[in-house]
Amino acid sequence: MKKSLAIFSLTSCEGCQFEMLNHYETFNGLLKYFEIKNFRLGQENNFDENFDIAIIEGSADGEEQIKFLKKIRKQSKVIVAIGACAHLGGIQSERNSLPQGIFHKKPTKIVPAVIKTEYIIPGCPINHAELYHCLLDIYWGKQFFLPDLAVCFECRVNENECLIKSGKPCLGPITRSGCNSVCVNAGEACLGCRGAKPEPNIEKLKKILEPMIGEKETENIMTIYGDLTNEIDPSAKK
Amino acid sequence: MKSVVSIHQLGQIFDFIKKDYRVLGTKEENGKPIFGEISSAREILIPTPKTILPFKKLIYPAILDLAKTENGKPVAFFGMTNCDAEALCVFLDKFKDTGLVPPFRNILVISTTCVPDENCFCTAFGNGKITNFDLHITKEKDQYAIFSGSALGRKILKLNRIKVSNTISKPTAVKLENVRKIQLEKLGKAIDDKTGKLPFWQEIADECFGCGACTAVCPLCFCTGKDFENDAEGGCKHCLKWDSCYAKSFSEIQNHFDLRPSNVNRLYNWYHHKFVRSPKEDGEILCTGCGRCIKACPAYLNQHRIIETVQNYTKVIDKSK
Numbered sequence: 001m002k003k004s005l006a007i008f009s010l011t012s013c014e015g016c017q018f019e020m021l022n023h024y025e026t027f028n029g030l031l032k033y034f035e036i037k038n039f040r041l042g043q044e045n046n047f048d049e050n051f052d053i054a055i056i057e058g059s060a061d062g063e064e065q066i067k068f069l070k071k072i073r074k075q076s077k078v079i080v081a082i083g084a085c086a087h088l089g090g091i092q093s094e095r096n097s098l099p100q101g102i103f104h105k106k107p108t109k110i111v112p113a114v115i116k117t118e119y120i121i122p123g124c125p126i127n128h129a130e131l132y133h134c135l136l137d138i139y140w141g142k143q144f145f146l147p148d149l150a151v152c153f154e155c156r157v158n159e160n161e162c163l164i165k166s167g168k169p170c171l172g173p174i175t176r177s178g179c180n181s182v183c184v185n186a187g188e189a190c191l192g193c194r195g196a197k198p199e200p201n202i203e204k205l206k207k208i209l210e211p212m213i214g215e216k217e218t219e220n221i222m223t224i225y226g227d228l229t230n231e232i233d234p235s236a237k238k
Numbered sequence: 239m240k241s242v243v244s245i246h247q248l249g250q251i252f253d254f255i256k257k258d259y260r261v262l263g264t265k266e267e268n269g270k271p272i273f274g275e276i277s278s279a280r281e282i283l284i285p286t287p288k289t290i291l292p293f294k295k296l297i298y299p300a301i302l303d304l305a306k307t308e309n310g311k312p313v314a315f316f317g318m319t320n321c322d323a324e325a326l327c328v329f330l331d332k333f334k335d336t337g338l339v340p341p342f343r344n345i346l347v348i349s350t351t352c353v354p355d356e357n358c359f360c361t362a363f364g365n366g367k368i369t370n371f372d373l374h375i376t377k378e379k380d381q382y383a384i385f386s387g388s389a390l391g392r393k394i395l396k397l398n399r400i401k402v403s404n405t406i407s408k409p410t411a412v413k414l415e416n417v418r419k420i421q422l423e424k425l426g427k428a429i430d431d432k433t434g435k436l437p438f439w440q441e442i443a444d445e446c447f448g449c450g451a452c453t454a455v456c457p458l459c460f461c462t463g464k465d466f467e468n469d470a471e472g473g474c475k476h477c478l479k480w481d482s483c484y485a486k487s488f489s490e491i492q493n494h495f496d497l498r499p500s501n502v503n504r505l506y507n508w509y510h511h512k513f514v515r516s517p518k519e520d521g522e523i524l525c526t527g528c529g530r531c532i533k534a535c536p537a538y539l540n541q542h543r544i545i546e547t548v549q550n551y552t553k554v555i556d557k558s559k
Binding site: 026029030032033133136137140142145147148149150151152153155156157159160161162164165170172173174197198199200201204205208 | 270272289290291295300444445446447448449450451453454455466467468469470471480482484485486487500501533534535536537538
């Protein structure tokens with residue numbers, strides 16, 4: 001029997017949804033198992049009813065979106081939050097650190113802070129294979145786990161030299177793996193879009209980065225996608 | 239037995255081996271030395287620099303599909319350093335009953351001279367002598383000196399009509415400066431005896447990220463996790479994936495109970511397995527002193543320095559930066 005699936009978007013760039021559409025061939029196979037009931041970006045006929053799985057992208061901004069999130073929670077059995085915005089706050093969460101009243105009414109909120117979330121697929125944008133396996137695992141009733149090593153592990157498996165040792169500030173050692181170290185493979189440093197791994201040694205990384213680029217820049221680099229230390233791992237709580 | 243050949247003759251030997259073997263070796267790709275399939279003798283780097291990943295990525299890949307069966311062509315390593323050849327022996331011995339790696343008799347080892355760097359410490363375990371090879375090649379100006387170390391190696395030289403001098407000569411052992419010899423028994427005892435040394439391990443664990451980079455590059459780290467991946471066709475891929483004992487999920491059992499609850503336990507386990515448990519099981523330590531872990535560590539930890547200092551525990555951690 002097919003399960004009903006809904007895909008919603010809150011405050012975000014919608015890049016994660018495009019990542020799904022981009023890998024259309026992969027996700028097309030999933031239509032055997034899922035019926036898409038609500039997907040504003042991808043189809044015209046959308047329904048407002050109960051869903052088996054709701055995929056939510058983006059962070060909740062303002063009362064309206066918080067109300068919307070709570071409504072989806074009541075309508076769906078399983079919530080999958082995707083992307084760095086839903087998981088960590090995203091770029092827009094930068095304003096949370098500003099003094100109140102300067103910019104916006106209220107700080108933006110991550111999805112797990114508003115409603116109970118069953119699964120989180122991290123990344124900016126998400127790793128499409130991870131979401132694909134998560135959805136299949138949910139369908140077959142299997143527990144889905146995120147990998148819990150640091151990006152450094154995958155980075156060495158892909159035969160990259162350590163960027164920190166060549167003088168580039170990189171957040172690989174504290175960031176959760178699973179992205180196949182795409183950024184470092186292309187010569188760019190890791191910026192921690194997948195959030196911190198379990199028990200990250202942030203103190204040590206600060207000790208390495210601060211002499212390299214200064215205290216302020218270290219703080220900046222660690223908060224690009226929101227507060228890394230504010231890791232909420234729903235799969236560990238169960 | 240030593241014989242001197244030209245580059246032309248070396249190519250001839252290569253082509254001879256290529257006929258019967260899948261030839262793997264060290265070549266240059268995108269400006270860095272890596273292990274890979276070799277198609278011509280010109281690609282092989284002699285003397286051989288250290289690669290980031292050791293040979294294990296070829297015979298025991300990061301994702302090993304258990305349903306796939308390899309074709310039976312034997313493997314020849316053409317161009318690997320002495321420490322890797324040493325590690326290959328231990329590695330294959332550990333896996334001899336699993337059927338996952340090619341059996342030892344199907345592997346031809348042609349080692350080459352290495353380019354030691356500042357991280358190497360193979361002589362600390364007395365591994366400087368070059369012994370584990372069928373053929374060993376060193377560069378001598380424009381020519382190459384070939385030493386044969388087994389009956390198979392001698393046969394290959396003979397079939398290629400290469401003259402072998404009768405005088406017995408051995409390849410010169412690796413010499414490293416500033417590397418003191420480590421007594422393995424003493425080291426094993428020092429690591430096994432945990433009482434009073436907890437502050438030492440805690441101090442290192444505070445500096446460690448627990449990222450697992452050292453386990454990824456170690457030629458003698460072979461722990462895997464089993465993985466089942468469903469696909470949309472209704473199939474399920476059953477594979478072995480490289481795992482690391484630094485991962486939290488590696489030591490976790492039911493109900494999220496962790497047998498090694500913090501990073502200090504995992505770190506201690508790494509050294510304990512390499513220098514205590516493994517020698518007890520089959521007499522071989524799981525370290526050849528290649529120094530890959532030192533280079534791979536993003537936290538500037540020096541594993542060589544750590545095993546040196548654990549013997550006479552004093553508060554020392556490498557803070558080179």
